[in-house]
Amino acid sequence: MDRNSTFTVTADTMSKALPNMAMSTRAIHGDDFASSHTGIAPAMHVAVNYRYARDPTKLVPGENKNPSDPNDSFVYSRYSAPNGARFEKVLEGLLGGPVITYSTGLAAFHAIMVLLNPKRVFIGDGYHGVHAVIHLMAKLTGVQKLGLDQLGQVEPGDLIHIETPVNPTGEARNIAFFSHVARKAGAYLTVDSTFGPPPLQNPLEFGADIVLHSATKYIGGHSDMMGGVLVVRPANAIEKWWMATLYAERLVMGNSIGNLEGWLGLRSLRTLELRVTRQSQTAENLAKWIHEEINDSSSDVGRVVESIKHASLQKNGVKEAWLNKQMPRGFAPVFAIWMKTADQARQFPSKLCIFQHATSLGDVESLIEWRAMSDTTCDPRLLRISCGLEDVNDLRKDLLQGFKALL
Ligand SMILES: Cc1ncc(COP(=O)(O)O)c(C=O)c1O
Known part of the structure; x- marks a missing residue:
């Protein structure tokens, strides 16, 4: 056989041959090249820790690259793990920006509060647990909670957090309006889009800085997993180091998604x-x-x-x-x-x-x-x-x- 004529599909050839794949295709094939394993369904990795290179000259402090599989470079599951990483990879293709996952939706909101550390949060109706996180943070940082009817007072560094569609009525709020208010004041806009998962809405398109999903709801969808997801506006992810900071802080807070939940989430995304x-x-x-x-x-x-x-x-x-x-x-x-x-x-x-x-x-x-x-x-x-x-x-x-x- 003429070796040169062999057509090898890689993530790169796939994205060039089939640009703009639709959501349903991305949900099923977004992680095809994230594992060298040939199983059509992903394997479930439950390991907590990963073996370092046997050759001492190959030991690099702080990393653990596997030379035979560039996607298989894990150290300890609280940092990152194969199931969660593969789940995040597919989510990135569906949510339009860099993604980091957490053990629950509330853990994801807590991570936003730790990242931005605002002095004031403007928030309206919605899931009461998110308000409880703000009260908890107030104990540590003195953060103040104000209403969405007080937006005239928004200042640089404040956080406007909206939930849309809102719990429990399913009514929607105008994301573009809140984004305009936040931009004008130099504040941040975060959107809890748990009730509007893909393909229903994409808050990044309308100006959100960070989008939150409780993956326990539609992303999981089968009453059998808890999880949280943050999607970061791509510009903020890099220029403001938000993604690197979120990863570093998750490592310390210890609220990473579990191995089983990462696997269940991936299973669920195929039919989202x-x-x-x-x-x-x-x-x-x-x-x-x-x-x-x-x-x-x-x-x-x-x-x-x-x-x-x-x-x-x-x-x-x-x-x-x-x-x-x-x-x-x-x-x-x-x-x-x-x-x-x-x-x-x-x-x-x-x-x-x-x-x-x-x-x-x-x-x-x-x-x-x-x-x-x-x-x-x-x-x-x-x-x-x-x-x-x-x-x-x-x-x-x-x-x-x-x-x-x-x-
Ligand atoms: C809109 C909304 N956001 C966040 C959460 C918290 O999610 P979790 O229960 O996964 O922590 C919920 C839970 O009901 C919710 O309804």
């Missing part, structure tokens, strides 16, 4: 686009149906449900231009309903067959939560609904029989 697109369509469909039923005076649904919120119904369904631009492929797969009474909200989950009464969201199983169970500050009439991958007609029938059972 399919799952999220379908879950988003289901949420829009169910939200529209409930909204119409509430407005129909003869409907049984309207006798027990007071109101509903979701991005598809924002501004009474007249979608603003920024919203369509920011979320062109659909809205959050989560919405919230308010029952007429707190007692109905407490009882409703027990009437359902398919929806599981549990906290969290983003899983293949549809979930409903009487939100007071995990957020005691929340209106006790509120139920949060996270759409899974079951058939939308079955989900609608389940909700309907549940509403009727309350009457």
Whole structure:
């Protein structure tokens, strides 16, 4: 055989031959060259530590390069490990910037606070755990928490942190607006995009400095892993040394993603686009149906449900231009309903067959939560609904029989 005619595919030839691969392809092949192992599915590496070179002349303090596989240069799993590194590589191709992973979403937010060490954080509604991290940091640094209605006071070095779409309603916020305010004042904008995973929105495109995802939700998607992800604006990653600093600080904080979770995350990314697109369509469909039923005076649904919120119904369904631009492929797969009474909200989950009464969201199983169970500050009439991958007609029938059972 003529050796010169052999066509060897490498990451480089692949990106030249197939530039601009779509998200679904990148999710499946983004790590094809990150391991010399021939397994089509990634191996699960559980090792904590990695053997150094046997030849003492090859020992380089601080690194451990494997000459037969440039991707296999690990020292200790708290620094970095094969499953997590491969997970980060695929995520980078999907999220549009350098990625670092953590043990949980809150650990990722904590890492932002340690990196930027702001004196003031401007933050609105959203996941209560993120507010709890700020209170914890206040104990150490005295950081002050202000509201998004106080943006007139933003100064250089402050942090504006927004969650969009927001927990628990799934309504969206205009990222470009907050980015404009941050830029003008010399402040930073971080965006918790947990409720808007790819392919729904890319906050970097609209000016975010750092994007956060709780990988426990859509990125994991199977109710079986916890993780956190930060995506850094490429310019900040290099010019401000943010990426190198995040890696150095993760090493000290010890909040790296676990080996098993890195592997589970990689498994989950292969289907991310399919799952999220379908879950988003289901949420829009169910939200529209409930909204119409509430407005129909003869409907049984309207006798027990007071109101509903979701991005598809924002501004009474007249979608603003920024919203369509920011979320062109659909809205959050989560919405919230308010029952007429707190007692109905407490009882409703027990009437359902398919929806599981549990906290969290983003899983293949549809979930409903009487939100007071995990957020005691929340209106006790509120139920949060996270759409899974079951058939939308079955989900609608389940909700309907549940509403009727309350009457
Ligand atoms: C919007 C949002 N951000 C962050 C988190 C925290 O994620 P984790 O539970 O992975 O720490 C959650 C958890 O529910 C969340 O809903």
